[in-house]
Amino acid sequence: MLNILIVGNGQCGNRILDAINKEAFGGKSKFAKFYSQQKYKSKVETIAINTAINDLKELSFTKAKDRIHIPHLHGVGANRTLGKSVFEDNKSHIMRNIEERGNFDVGFVITSASGGTGSSFTPPLIKEIKEKHDFPVYAVVVLPFREEGTLYLQNAAFCLKEIRDSGVDGIILADNQFLKQIGGNVQSAYNTINDMIARRILFLLDALDSEMMMVTDLGDFKTVMSGGAGLATIGFYEAEKGMNIKTTIQKALSPNGLLFSTDVYKEGSRAMVIIKGDKSYLSIDEISSEVEKLSSSVGHVFKGIIVRKGEAPQVLVVLTLEAAEELENLYSVAVDAIHQEREKKTRIEEQKEIDKAFSKIDGLEPNY
Numbered sequence: 001m002l003n004i005l006i007v008g009n010g011q012c013g014n015r016i017l018d019a020i021n022k023e024a025f026g027g028k029s030k031f032a033k034f035y036s037q038q039k040y041k042s043k044v045e046t047i048a049i050n051t052a053i054n055d056l057k058e059l060s061f062t063k064a065k066d067r068i069h070i071p072h073l074h075g076v077g078a079n080r081t082l083g084k085s086v087f088e089d090n091k092s093h094i095m096r097n098i099e100e101r102g103n104f105d106v107g108f109v110i111t112s113a114s115g116g117t118g119s120s121f122t123p124p125l126i127k128e129i130k131e132k133h134d135f136p137v138y139a140v141v142v143l144p145f146r147e148e149g150t151l152y153l154q155n156a157a158f159c160l161k162e163i164r165d166s167g168v169d170g171i172i173l174a175d176n177q178f179l180k181q182i183g184g185n186v187q188s189a190y191n192t193i194n195d196m197i198a199r200r201i202l203f204l205l206d207a208l209d210s211e212m213m214m215v216t217d218l219g220d221f222k223t224v225m226s227g228g229a230g231l232a233t234i235g236f237y238e239a240e241k242g243m244n245i246k247t248t249i250q251k252a253l254s255p256n257g258l259l260f261s262t263d264v265y266k267e268g269s270r271a272m273v274i275i276k277g278d279k280s281y282l283s284i285d286e287i288s289s290e291v292e293k294l295s296s297s298v299g300h301v302f303k304g305i306i307v308r309k310g311e312a313p314q315v316l317v318v319l320t321l322e323a324a325e326e327l328e329n330l331y332s333v334a335v336d337a338i339h340q341e342r343e344k345k346t347r348i349e350e351q352k353e354i355d356k357a358f359s360k361i362d363g364l365e366p367n368y
Ligand code: GDP
Pocket: 009, 010, 011, 012, 013, 015, 016, 055, 075, 076, 077, 078, 111, 112, 113, 114, 115, 116, 117, 118, 119, 142, 143, 144, 145, 148, 152, 176, 190, 191, 193, 194
């Protein structure tokens, strides 16, 4: 049995964590958290951290003891400098809370890259965990819609770089921009994206801790995640009625299934393919031929099969990337955003001259 730590930082991280708890408690009911046992086979500890109390209050499936509020008025805005100093002031409180929960085999820290709290807490939190413990820590990072504005774009660029430099064992990317193809209004898109990420993470945990017909384990996951450029994404697909396993694998590797835009066969570095379902669907020949196709272009592919009586076939692929064109595009846009913000700052400095002009009449009264 694995001991697993999952931290959700900031609003986005909190909500994805809540979606994980929703799935894990099997609950559509708001009260599920009060009486049900988690469906996890592993021992999973979840912690939601936020500076904004309202974001924490909004959670429905995460227990009160699993919420850490770091008081700072109404959050830190999108200001990462402020966010990092708030983390520094509260770091020992946060670390104590994590340490009181015992030892872990693996940890996940979930955040958006672009907001204030999550994006500024996550890099130093991972650094702190890595310095004090020797279990692997993976970041699950949500990238912004590209039209969300210059501050979010520049935050995303700096946050990702800092996470990479934090000692993290790998970064799993999910991209709101790519996933918005799902449609709907923003709130329902968020919920759908959060559920997609939650489902993939829970499938992964299930696979790392299960008795499989052909085994993949935490060691294999670590090997996959250490490949490539430290970046990864996850694909998933559940077969529709009558769909064979070959097509299901292909769908998991296509834009239908992935959390981040990538051409798997061009940019992939290592992969882990986990297949779950009733034995009758799991044609070993079809599975082998798809896995071979993948390994001929990406290098090593670990394969795991979980037989679950009566279940439709589901496929999860963890894929590390050696190149990421979409990330390069994001950084180009972010560099423009950083320049725009800098120019704006210069303009504001110039406006201070206007303040000087106003101050010339300080202390004077009009005379009529
Ligand atoms: P923080 O609370 O200060 O860390 O800021 P947020 O987590 O709200 O960060 C803002 C970014 O997260 C924006 O790019 C939003 O699009 C994204 N975001 C906010 N909430 C959600 C959510 O529930 N799901 C997803 N997928 N993205 C979110």
